Amino acid sequence: MNAELQRNFWLELTPRRMTQMAVVLALILLTVNVTPLGRASEFVFEFLFYAIVVLWGTQSAALAVVGEIRGRTWDFQRLSALTPFEMTLGKLLGATSYVWFGGLICLLIILARDLRDDPSRFFADLFYFPAMGLLSQAIALFASLVAIRRRQTRTQFSAFQYQAVGVLAAYVVWQRLRDPLRSSDVMWWGWTIDGQEFHLASLAVFLAWALIGCYRLMRVELQVQTYPTVWLAFILFMAAYMAGFESLSFLPQFLQANDPLSLRLMVPVATLAFLTYVAVLFEPKDHVLYRWLAEMLAKGRTLAVMSRLQCWMIAYAAAMVSGIAVALVGMSGISGLAFLTAPMVVAGLGFLTRDLGIFLFFGLAPGQKRGDMPAIITLGVLYLILPRLLGAAGVPEPAMLFYPLPLAGWIGAIFAWVEAAAMWFLVVSIRGKQTAALPQT
Amino acid sequence: MIEVENLVYEYPSKRALKGIGLSVRPNTITALVGPNGAGKTTLLRCLAALDTPYDGTVHIAGLNTRDSPRAIHALLGYLPDFYGLYDALSVERCLIFAALAHGFTAAKAKEAAVMAAERVGLSDRLANPAAELSRGLRQRLAIAQAIVHEPKVVLLDEPAAGLDPMARRDLSKLLVSLKESGMTLVVSSHILSELEDYSDEMIIMEDGRVVGGAPVQLRQQQRALIRVQLASARNDLAALLSRHSGVEVLQSDNVSASFRLLGDAQSRVSLLRALVAEGLEIVSFGDAPHQLEAAYFAEVNREAQVS
Numbered sequence: 001m002n003a004e005l006q007r008n009f010w011l012e013l014t015p016r017r018m019t020q021m022a023v024v025l026a027l028i029l030l031t032v033n034v035t036p037l038g039r040a041s042e043f044v045f046e047f048l049f050y051a052i053v054v055l056w057g058t059q060s061a062a063l064a065v066v067g068e069i070r071g072r073t074w075d076f077q078r079l080s081a082l083t084p085f086e087m088t089l090g091k092l093l094g095a096t097s098y099v100w101f102g103g104l105i106c107l108l109i110i111l112a113r114d115l116r117d118d119p120s121r122f123f124a125d126l127f128y129f130p131a132m133g134l135l136s137q138a139i140a141l142f143a144s145l146v147a148i149r150r151r152q153t154r155t156q157f158s159a160f161q162y163q164a165v166g167v168l169a170a171y172v173v174w175q176r177l178r179d180p181l182r183s184s185d186v187m188w189w190g191w192t193i194d195g196q197e198f199h200l201a202s203l204a205v206f207l208a209w210a211l212i213g214c215y216r217l218m219r220v221e222l223q224v225q226t227y228p229t230v231w232l233a234f235i236l237f238m239a240a241y242m243a244g245f246e247s248l249s250f251l252p253q254f255l256q257a258n259d260p261l262s263l264r265l266m267v268p269v270a271t272l273a274f275l276t277y278v279a280v281l282f283e284p285k286d287h288v289l290y291r292w293l294a295e296m297l298a299k300g301r302t303l304a305v306m307s308r309l310q311c312w313m314i315a316y317a318a319a320m321v322s323g324i325a326v327a328l329v330g331m332s333g334i335s336g337l338a339f340l341t342a343p344m345v346v347a348g349l350g351f352l353t354r355d356l357g358i359f360l361f362f363g364l365a366p367g368q369k370r371g372d373m374p375a376i377i378t379l380g381v382l383y384l385i386l387p388r389l390l391g392a393a394g395v396p397e398p399a400m401l402f403y404p405l406p407l408a409g410w411i412g413a414i415f416a417w418v419e420a421a422a423m424w425f426l427v428v429s430i431r432g433k434q435t436a437a438l439p440q441t
Numbered sequence: 442m443i444e445v446e447n448l449v450y451e452y453p454s455k456r457a458l459k460g461i462g463l464s465v466r467p468n469t470i471t472a473l474v475g476p477n478g479a480g481k482t483t484l485l486r487c488l489a490a491l492d493t494p495y496d497g498t499v500h501i502a503g504l505n506t507r508d509s510p511r512a513i514h515a516l517l518g519y520l521p522d523f524y525g526l527y528d529a530l531s532v533e534r535c536l537i538f539a540a541l542a543h544g545f546t547a548a549k550a551k552e553a554a555v556m557a558a559e560r561v562g563l564s565d566r567l568a569n570p571a572a573e574l575s576r577g578l579r580q581r582l583a584i585a586q587a588i589v590h591e592p593k594v595v596l597l598d599e600p601a602a603g604l605d606p607m608a609r610r611d612l613s614k615l616l617v618s619l620k621e622s623g624m625t626l627v628v629s630s631h632i633l634s635e636l637e638d639y640s641d642e643m644i645i646m647e648d649g650r651v652v653g654g655a656p657v658q659l660r661q662q663q664r665a666l667i668r669v670q671l672a673s674a675r676n677d678l679a680a681l682l683s684r685h686s687g688v689e690v691l692q693s694d695n696v697s698a699s700f701r702l703l704g705d706a707q708s709r710v711s712l713l714r715a716l717v718a719e720g721l722e723i724v725s726f727g728d729a730p731h732q733l734e735a736a737y738f739a740e741v742n743r744e745a746q747v748s
Contacts, residue, residue, distance in 0.1 A: 003541035010538075011529055072525030075491055076586065079514045080542035223490055223510035288451045292495055 004082060004090025005097075012098040021102045029109060042117070045109045050170070053103035053133035057096045058166030061137035062144045062159045064095035065221075069148065084218040088141075092214065096137050103133060124200065131203050132173045138210035140166030145217035150284045169210075173203055187246035209234055225307050228314045235275050235315050239268035239322065262340035265326045269345065272319035273352050279312035280356055281372060285363025287431055316356060323349045341406050343413045348404035350416025355379060357423030364430050442467040442594060442625040443488060448497035450483050457483040458494070459649040465627060465642070470620050472636040473629035475646035481629040482522060484646065485596050488627065489519045502593055515543065518587035522598040522629075528572035532563055532582055535571055536589055543590035557585040561615060577608030581615070588619065595619060597628045601635045613638040667709070668729035670697045672722040681719060685712055699729050 025048070032044050068074035082090065093100070107129050114122040143162035176199040186198040212230060219226045242248075243264055289308060296304045323345050330342035362375040382402055390398035400408035401415050408415075443465035450458040457480045465471050473481050486492040487499055490510035499506040501513045527535055536554030545553055558564050561581040566574065571582060580600065588595060597616075601609045616639045620626055630636050636643070645652040671678065674695035682688050687703030702708060713726050 001541075001547075003538060006541060007527070007530070007534075007538045010534055011527070071527075072521070072523050073527065075489075075519065075521050076524070076539075077542070078491060079489065079517070079519055080539075081511075081515045081544040081590075082542055223493065223514075225508075286453065288453055288495060 002082075002086045002090045002094075003080070004077070004087055005094045008090065008094025008097055012094070013101065017098060018101055021098070022105065025102060025105045042113060045106045045113070049103055049106040049110065049129055049133070050174075052099050052106065053096075053129075054136045054167060054170045055163075057099040057103070057133060057137045058140040058163040058170075059159070060096045060099055061092060061140040061166065062162035064091040064141055064144070065148060066144050066159050066162070067095075078222055082222075084215055084222050084224060087222065088211070088215045088218045091218075092134075092138060092141055092211075100133075103129075124196065127200060128173075128177055128203070131207050132170055132177075135173060135203065135207045135210055136166040136170035138166075138207065138214055139169040142210060142213045142217065145214065145221065146282050148221065149217075150282070173199075177203070189244040209237075227306050228309050228311065231311050232314050232318065235272055235318055238275060239271045239318075242271045243268045259339045265329060265340055266345075269319060269323045269326050269348070272315055272322055273348070276312050276315040276319050276352060277355065279310070279315050280359045281376075283310045283312055285360055287364050290364075290431065312356065316352070319352060320349060339406055341409075343408065343410045344404045344406045346410075346413040347400075347408060347416040350413060350420045351402075351404060353420035354416065354423045357420060357427050360427045361423060361430065364427065366430075442502060443627070444498075444500040445484075445488070446498050448484070448487060448499060449495045450480075450487055450492065451495045457649055458487070458497075460497070461646075461649070461651055463644055463651055465625060465644075467625050468620060468623060469641040470616060470626045470628060470639050472633075472640035472643045473627055473646065474633060474636065474643055475631065475652075477631055478648075479631075479646040480649040481631075481646055482598055485519070485598050485627065485629055489517060489596055490514060491519070515590075516592055517594040517596060518590070518592040519595075520583055520587045520597045520600055522602065524583045526571040526579060526582060526586075529570065531568055531570055532558065532574070533567040535582060536585055539586040539589045545590070553589050553591075557589040560588070560618070561585040562611065577604055577611070580604060580608065580612070584612075584615065588624070591624075593623075593625060595624050595626045597626065599630055600628060601630065609635055610638075665702050665709070666691075666699065666729045667702050668697065668699045668725070668727065669716070669721075669723060670725040671695075672724045675721060678721075681716070681721070685715060688712070 028044065028048065065074065068077055077087070107126075110125055110129065111122060114125055140162050143165040144159070147158060147162060177196065184195050186193050186195050188198065213234070216226060216230050245267075246260070248263075248267070289310070293305055293308060326340070327342040327345040330340050330345060358378050359372070359375045362378070363372065387399045387402050390401070397408070399405055400412040401419075404416065405412055443463070445461055445463045448458050448461040449456065461480075461484060473484065475481055483492070487494050487506070488501065490499070490501075490506040490513045493507070502516055504513050504516075506513055527538070530538065533554055536557050537550045540550035540553040540557075541547070555564070555567075558567055561584055563578065563581055563585060566578065571579065574582060584597070584600070587597075600616075601612055604612060613635075616626055616628065620639070620641075628636060628640070669682075675681070676695055678695060678698055679690050679693040682690050682693070682698055682700055687708060689701040689703075690698055691701065692699045702712060709726075713723070716726075717723060
């Protein structure tokens, strides 16, 4: 048996704990059956499943590696012969084995209810509950592994944050699959698909991505050389997945109704840009790494560079390539494009470049321990406050200084790239000062 | 067994290793000494392929830490300065887990756990939870976990920190027995006296560099480390000693000196006679009590003079 799984079973699945869980759940079942709870009784074990597997399980998953770091046993585990796959499996299923014991009892009761009341739900529930639980736990573990790269593991609050990310993932799944208002068909890449089936399939796919993500981060943690190919595959998948929707609830209705071609071209670029923001927000801003990458690049050691590229760099490159391609389509004079213009896309790429500079500037600034928060505040000021202030002061069209707008034309694009160049000049200045401050060997 | 070339490691605010180069021979115990903050722990973590250096190479048993970190993890044991144990598990289960995690089958893991426990003197505590062990016994258990898979190389970071004299003596014996069983050990400490009993070589680190540039050979069969003490001061003590063949003065003041002497027991007798004949009022003449300390300061002094 997988050694890490075995160790977790020793710790988690003691006869006493298992008996306690079984007795408590049996008493609840008995209470539900003898108490007139009406329709609520149908959902008691669903609620218990969420409480045990999602709330408790995400905490166990978030602490699976963080707990080892706090207990100073992680280096010992890193030096073991366990493969990244074994370690991921051992952590994910081992640390949560006790909650799964309780969760499986709840699931059996839910499935028995399905067979009694509505057999058509049986297979959907058989897949939905375990997959949703595992997804939430995998996301919590993933978030904790990301945080380890940022060395943010010491406080209880940090673990709570990773748990919260897992719970949020479970909530999104619940909303898609259990909310009766969302049971309508989905139009995706021209196909009309039953909403339930589409979201169950999406759950399966995203569960697979979450598990792969945990595995890849575990490889990095165990010092196995890891190229960013899987991340590239993920962001391309996300771009294609999002571009497939005929309608997206968070986009303006007039755009979706009147200009579907612009939408289909812009959504992948926007998805890649969004993933760039997510990655740069959560990855460590490590000037030692950036200097090393620059040195390796100068020496022409491409493979070495590839092995340590950060995810935001890959996502940014993908956003740039796809953005330039879409801008060229916009310039080609193709018919049916009402909203999308080349200058707007170029301006969007400029603002993305500027914002990356803002994250790096605050992340690399000397003595800056909480670099991301000032960066987020700066972006808030740039996108929300300054346009309004300048507008109130009588500056004509101030929004073009801060947003990619269709009417701004090439002037808007020039503004965006001037801001980006200024920001990156500041970033390079900081890096230069830090390099000069280091002693020579 | 361990070859390090131009090793550089950087933290965001500090260059911790500044071009380290060293070599450790197989089947030896090498003391890694230096003041706090010298870079010993960072060096050990790079040797263990736990941290990736900025530049330079580390080879362990011919494997590069950059290319084959997992293979290196499999062939070494590492005890960090601050380590943890699985307190809720028994000693036996801690060791079985360590063996299973190194790829042993269940049957072999149990066997390896019993052997490792015997080696560190924990055979009678197999059923005890790790949480109930004293500090010295916890140290032994941590070492047993690190050696349960019979690694070729064992890296120990401040292993004697916080141990009482009895436990330190037991630790010395244990480390010597590990060396005798064919392992290569690197032991870091900033307390020199604790390394003296078992070290063959010494690497001195200071401010991210190896002072002196190469390991210092200890326990050289032909070069005893001797300390002489006088009843009355002699300003020319160092010069007087240096005039004799085979003598290398490491440290001296007006009333005492530590020096190396090339030769056997007869050489000592001859030197002692000569010194008495030269009018020195000798009150003691014998093996220096803190050989490693003397060697350390001699090396540090030499480095200071060079720079």
